[in-house]
Amino acid sequence: MTPEITITKSPYDHSLFIVDFFGTAIEVTVTFSASVARKWLHTTLFLRRRYMGRLVVGVGVQWTPWNGNDPPADTLQLCVGTRCLIFQLSLADTVPRILRRFLLNPNITFVGIWNGSDEKKLLMSVHELSIHRLLDLRKYVLADDGESLDRASVERIVKECLGYEGRDYTVYGNGFGSKNP
Secondary structure, eight states, X not given: OOOEEEEEEOOTTEEEEEEEETTXXXXXXXXXOHHHHHHHXXXXXXXXXXXXXXXXXXXXXXXXXXXXXXXOOSEEEEEETTEEEEEETTTOSOOOHHHHHHHTOTTEEEEESSOTTHHHHHHHSTTOOOOSOEEEGGGGOBOTTSOBOTTOXXXXXXXXXXOOOSOOOOOOSSSTTSSOO
16 A cells, blocks of 8 residues: 555645555654744644654655765654654755754654664755764564564564565655755
8 A cells, every 4th residue: 555645735835745544544744944943843742742752753854866975964864753844954044952852852762764874864954963872673572483683674673563565665756855845
């Protein structure tokens, strides 16, 4: 089953997508605007206030390959519950202070998959972002038979740990890299 994506609104400074992931609606905000990122984070923290001190945040970092040695981060992806933010770092004029503090909060657990260079890429970005202790989930997951999944694909980890079977899904050409998302 392939997730279904619906664009719900697209003003100048951000786009809002609803992704149907196996029957769960995931709200995805794509923006280069510091004020939109700030509002997203304030709203998300308010909605998850019961979990403060044990909040788990999914993190993804994307970059554009280029001829240089090591490209910086272009986007920072944050997922909390069913809310996700894709913040276009390479297009943003500034990063809100609340986002910087959030990323450095030692009471939040930041997780991702295959993210060995993400911290370095964030620091290399024009905004020089730091993140506190980004964990790679592959090191912590096992298959039902006890086999380590530290070399497994995202698709296999999702199948083994969440029970969802389907193609690894990537969105291409949907404005995630343009200033008019």
